[in-house]
Amino acid sequence: MKVNSPSDIPNPDYKKALLSLLYQLADDDFIIAYRGSEWLGLAPHIEEDVAFSSINQDTMGHATMFYQLLEDLGEGDQDYLAHGRKAAERKNAILLEEVNGPGHYLKEPDYDWAYAVVRHYFYTVAKKVKIDSLKNSSYEPLAEMAIKMNTELYYHLLHWKTWFIQLVNAGGEATSRMNNAIERVLNEFKGVLTLGPLGKEMTLMALIEGEENLTKRWELALQPVFQSTSLSFPPKVDMKKGNGRNGEHTTDLDTALETLSEVYNSNPAATW
Numbered sequence: 001m002k003v004n005s006p007s008d009i010p011n012p013d014y015k016k017a018l019l020s021l022l023y024q025l026a027d028d029d030f031i032i033a034y035r036g037s038e039w040l041g042l043a044p045h046i047e048e049d050v051a052f053s054s055i056n057q058d059t060m061g062h063a064t065m066f067y068q069l070l071e072d073l074g075e076g077d078q079d080y081l082a083h084g085r086k087a088a089e090r091k092n093a094i095l096l097e098e099v100n101g102p103g104h105y106l107k108e109p110d111y112d113w114a115y116a117v118v119r120h121y122f123y124t125v126a127k128k129v130k131i132d133s134l135k136n137s138s139y140e141p142l143a144e145m146a147i148k149m150n151t152e153l154y155y156h157l158l159h160w161k162t163w164f165i166q167l168v169n170a171g172g173e174a175t176s177r178m179n180n181a182i183e184r185v186l187n188e189f190k191g192v193l194t195l196g197p198l199g200k201e202m203t204l205m206a207l208i209e210g211e212e213n214l215t216k217r218w219e220l221a222l223q224p225v226f227q228s229t230s231l232s233f234p235p236k237v238d239m240k241k242g243n244g245r246n247g248e249h250t251t252d253l254d255t256a257l258e259t260l261s262e263v264y265n266s267n268p269a270a271t272w
Contacts, residue, residue, distance in 0.1 A: 001206065004140045006073050017201040018139055019073060020091070021208060024196060024245060025130070026066035027092035030082060031253070032123060033059035034260055035096065036116075038105040044113060051159060055120075058152045065145050072141070083261040087253045093191035094244045095119065097253040114177035117167060118185045121160035122222075126192050128153050129217045130208065138206035161225065168229040182231070190237040193218060196245030 001010070009015045036056040043049045067078035075081060096119075101111035131153055134146035168178045193215050195202055203210040209217075219234045226233040242248030 001138055002140050003138055013201060014205050015073065017198045017205055018142075018207055019070065019075065020196055020198045020245075021202050022066050022070050022073075022142070023091040026063050026070065026081070027090045027244075028096055028123075028127075028192070029059050029063035029066065031090075031092045031256065032096040032120070033057075033063060034256055035098075035100060036120065038100055038109075039111065039116060040105075042105065042109055042111060055156050055159065058156065062149055062152075065149070069141055069145065083257075087249045087257055088247045090244065090247065090249060090253065090257075091196065092244050092249075092253075093188070093194075094239075094241045094248070094250060095185065095188035095191055096123065097244070097249060097256060098188075099252050112177070112181065114167060114174070114181040115184060117160060117163045118178065118181040121164045122185055122189055123192060124153065124156050124160050125221050126189075126214075126218050128157055129214055129221060132217075133209040133214065136206075137208060142207070165225060165229060168231065182235075186235050187238050187240050189235075190239035191242075191244050193237060194239070194243065194245055196243070 003009055003014070009018070033056045036052060036059065039052055040049060043052050063082065064078065067081045070076075070081055071078045100116060101109065103109040103111070105111075128150075131146045131149055135143055135150070137143040137146065164178075167174045169175070193211060195208070195211050195214075199211050202208050208214075215237075222235065223233055225231075226235070241250060
């Protein structure tokens with residue numbers, strides 16, 4: 001069954017599952033793009049500054065596309081969906097909202113590049129797996145959007161894979177920091193892979209593959225890299241700080257939203 005537009009949605013249960021999926025996809029990209037943007041001027045070299053900024057711009061653009069689908073479904077203006085919702089309403093994984101490190105990007109930042117590389121690499125692999133599945137989604141506007149995003153994701157994935165392999169194989173402090181970052185990211189990565197309380201409904205309605213399949217394909221995508229770097233496979237994921245799909249979040253998200261939404265909240269009625 002293909003659903004070609006909001007007006008063709010067959011029943012309320014289908015719409016509820018679709019909305020839940022779209023909020024996850026949008027909120028994940030929105031917050032990880034912001035955390036990436038905080039590295040502007042702080043990346044290891046100027047070429048990485050440019051490359052990382054481009055990736056973050058793409059990712060924020062993807063979030064905007066997902067918010068647009070939500071607006072089309074009657075959820076409200078996309079600017080409000082991105083900037084006006086409280087932390088408890090957000091469905092992003094907790095891992096993606098966590099700070100890059102101590103300090104503030106404008107004052108005494110002490111950010112961890114290893115953590116940035118691992119978090120963005122593992123997330124991009126998971127996102128690619130989801131986008132590949134969404135290309136066959138029963139909701140046609142979402143399937144069409146996934147096809148458009150796929151090309152950009154290829155380059156994002158290549159970028160982070162290169163960094164990951166180089167640093168893991170570098171030896172010394174670089175390898176040690178990467179191992180610590182891998183452990184830290186995996187402790188929360190189940191939150192990225194989960195589809196939340198309506199995951200089964202999403203699968204039954206052919207919106208996206210089930211969590212088990214997505215997780216297995218994420219592992220298989222990482223397997224050659226892990227084996228080439230002598231890392232233990234398969235990676236064991238956990239979700240120790242809560243489930244963002246249920247609106248559970250840390251204070252890191254509150255402070256991030258204060259910054260992200262400062263301009264919007266100064267005049268919500270304005271057109272941005």
